[in-house]
Amino acid sequence: MPINECCKLDVVCCDPELSLPDTAALMRKNHVGDVVVIESRGNARMPIGIVTDRDIVMETMALQLDASLFTAGDIMNTPLVTVKENAGFVETLRLMRSHGIRRMPVVTESGSLYGIVTADDIVRALALELSLVTEVMSGQTAHERRLRK
Template identity: 60%
Template structure:
């Protein structure tokens, strides 16, 4: 399954010159834990980095630094680790694990931003898939039990041999 089927396409973005407090305000306003930093505007915007709420806390607040002197460009993780919209879920999980990250921007074929996928998005999808698979197994077991109660074969005759 391509990652495009489970990613969020409504991605919050900012330019690299946005002051860090404004980036944090964007996260709060939109109830997200990340902002993708882009260069350019509109359909020509290209993702160049990502900032997470954790980045802000660990890299500035925990160190008691003045957040007002930093911009998105100062704080963003770069180079950007991303996947293509046609990449599979397993490839996305491998990238997350290899880079020790929980969010991946998803790039369109054009190189622009298609969406973003989080580890939680993938876990939710896999949980749903596993639940469906469990349902199939349970249904098959129930059908087999019902069939056994009625005997074997369409007549319910338990395979009696006739001479």
């Protein structure tokens, strides 16, 4: 199954110049733990970094720095690790594991932002697939019982 079947298409994005307090407010308003930092190139949104709620805490608050002095671009994670929209679950999970990340922007072949996938999204999709397999297995037993009375 390609990753584009379980990723979220409504990605919360910001420019690198957005202040950190405004970045945090954007996360709060949208109930997300990350914001993808983008550059606009024509009509395309090109992802250049990502800021997570943990980044804000670790890079400013934990160091007792004034977050209002920083922008999303100052603390964004770069180089950004992305996955192509037609990549499979296993390839995506391997990338996440090897880079130690739980959230990954999904991009088109041209590199523009398509969506975002989290480890939680993949677990939910795999759980659904496993429940379908379980239904097949239990359905087969019930079917066989009906045939062999």
